[in-house]
Amino acid sequence: MLGSLLLGASRLPLVRRAVSGVPLTRKVVDRFVAGETPQDAVEAIRHLAAAGLAVSVDHLGEETKDAAAAAQTARAYATLLSPLGELGLGDRAEVSVKLSAVGQALGTDGDKIALENARQICEAARACGANVTLDMEDHTTVDSTLETLRALREDFPSVGVAVQSYLFRSEADCRDLAYRGSRVRLVKGAYAEPASVAHQHKNEVDRAYVRCLRILMSGAGYPMVATHDDRLISITETLADRFGRSPGDYEYQMLYGIRTDRQQALAGAGHVMRVYIPYGDDWYGYFMRRLAERPANIAFFLRALGGK
Numbered sequence: 020m021l022g023s024l025l026l027g028a029s030r031l032p033l034v035r036r037a038v039s040g041v042p043l044t045r046k047v048v049d050r051f052v053a054g055e056t057p058q059d060a061v062e063a064i065r066h067l068a069a070a071g072l073a074v075s076v077d078h079l080g081e082e083t084k085d086a087a088a089a090a091q092t093a094r095a096y097a098t099l100l101s102p103l104g105e106l107g108l109g110d111r112a113e114v115s116v117k118l119s120a121v122g123q124a125l126g127t128d129g130d131k132i133a134l135e136n137a138r139q140i141c142e143a144a145r146a147c148g149a150n151v152t153l154d155m156e157d158h159t160t161v162d163s164t165l166e167t168l169r170a171l172r173e174d175f176p177s178v179g180v181a182v183q184s185y186l187f188r189s190e191a192d193c194r195d196l197a198y199r200g201s202r203v204r205l206v207k208g209a210y211a212e213p214a215s216v217a218h219q220h221k222n223e224v225d226r227a228y229v230r231c232l233r234i235l236m237s238g239a240g241y242p243m244v245a246t247h248d249d250r251l252i253s254i255t256e257t258l259a260d261r262f263g264r265s266p267g268d269y270e271y272q273m274l275y276g277i278r279t280d281r282q283q284a285l286a287g288a289g290h291v292m293r294v295y296i297p298y299g300d301d302w303y304g305y306f307m308r309r310l311a312e313r314p315a316n317i318a319f320f321l322r323a324l325g326g327k
């Protein structure tokens with residue numbers, strides 16, 4: 020209930036201004052966001068890479084309403100990717116892209132603009148040996164995102180995509196995507212979705228996650244298991260045994276600042292453990308989704324506002 024309210028509020032400009040204006044908010048944001056500049060992001064990547072972790076970097080921003088800002092986001096990715104190549108971090112790095120940040124939300128030409136900007140990001144990533152994965156946003160964007168993925172994969176076959184288990188359609192999408200070379204990040208889903216398209220209860224979302232996971236782990240693609248949920252991690256291990264997958268034939272992913280001990284333990288056990296690192300100043304939507312996921316984060320936020 021509180022989670023749905025926060026997800027609703029995450030799209031209200033008035034609440035956005037109120038939350039962003041509280042100076043202490045920044046302290047709490049820092050728990051989930053690596054910083055505002057590309058240098059901050061590179062520093063975080065360097066630190067995690069030294070600890071044996073792989074990364075996926077997200078330049079924060081979404082639902083861009085003007086073409087110049089969309090092009091600027093594509094340039095921001097290129098700016099980030101070039102030092103990664105120079106530092107030799109390319110092969111440990113991936114970037115995550117929200118198509119709505121690069122033009123998808125721009126009306127009739129939106130898909131075309133987003134595809135063009137995404138292509139530029141893919142070129143920059145290729146130049147330093149890094150991969151690109153498309154984040155999945157609210158359900159109204161799924162068809163367009165999968166269409167853009169198909170177009171990008173013609174030239175950049177390693178582009179990955181996120182699939183959200185809470186959507187009824189996702190088992191079918193997993194079946195379509197479980198082919199050789201196809202990188203698929205499975206998540207539960209982080210947006211407020213109506214009952215007409217998505218499971219509403221946590222246990223239904225979890226059960227759907229297992230069904231999607233089974234399709235991906237038994238298929239020919241490369242599953243990227245993005246969850247902090249121990250039960251799902253242990254089911255992944257059972258499925259890996261059953262379908263003859265070794266560490267490296269699939270990977271785990273978690274968010275920056277969440278369950279860092281577990282991240283380290285999975286990497287220590289020989290798994291590819293990729294940490295999703297958001298950076299940039301447009302942190303509001305991302306931050307609100309993290310608060311909505313876990314009541315304890317709201318308590319943490321309120322304590323920080325109270326100066327404790």
Ligand code: FAD
Nearest residue numbers: 154155181206207208209245246247248272273274295312
């Ligand atoms: P949950 O049942 O929510 O959590 C399991 C346990 O993990 C909790 O009990 C708690 O211990 C811990 N935990 C979970 N969330 C938090 C948190 N915010 N703070 C502290 N502890 C927490 N969603 C999309 O809709 N589209 C995407 O493209 C997308 N990309 C993602 C990429 C990565 C790498 C990850 C890890 C998640 C991504 N998500 C995305 C978010 C995802 O959909 C979930 O909202 C989020 O991962 C929480 O779900 P969970 O599987 O961890 O399970």
